Amino acid sequence: GAGVSQSPRYKVAKRGQDVALRCDPISGHVSLFWYQQALGQGPEFLTYFQNEAQLDKSGLPSDRFFAERPEGSVSTLKIQRTQQEDSAVYLCASSLDSTEAFFGQGTRLTVV
């Protein structure tokens, strides 16, 4: 595609609900990153994939967060039993050679 596409753009979840956020990277991009951006903050790294392999998940804040990229293209970030502190914008980025990351518009998650 022309850019990184994320869906949904906005998600409101009740506390305790599970959510799934989708990322369609730029076609052919090997690397895929997820970031969390809290209100008024810079993005913080969550996890990294190279093709289908999740090589770094050190930024995932708890075991309620899970990401996958089963075929090395589309990725899904899943949050189980959402909490209010999970409210943030979740950004996906993809990269061809790890020297420049292209970001999607993000999914704004609000947990009520």
Added chain:
Amino acid sequence: AQSVTQPDIHITVSEGASLELRCNYSYGATPYLFWYVQSPGQGLQLLLKYFSGDTLVQGIKGFEAEFKRSQSSFNLRKPSVHWSDAAEYFCAVGAPTGANNLFFGTGTRLTVIP
């Protein structure tokens, strides 16, 4: 550990005035350095990046940044600001090896007044 400091939370400049946004980083070696811009409700757009070589790098939209190793700084500049430059600006560092996931500063919000 990597860290990025953007000491100015909010800057207001007049249209046509010059701009400098500050960024200081902490890293064990020379990192990759980036400036991104984020407009409301939008993702991050890369303005420019520095990997090696000439320490003055040119980016899009008339922006430039200078890497100063002795000061661990990578300040962003623009000689004449346009109203459309109003946005949030993020400085980021990445490791030159491995995944190169980025560490971002907290951002500087730029307001442009007519």
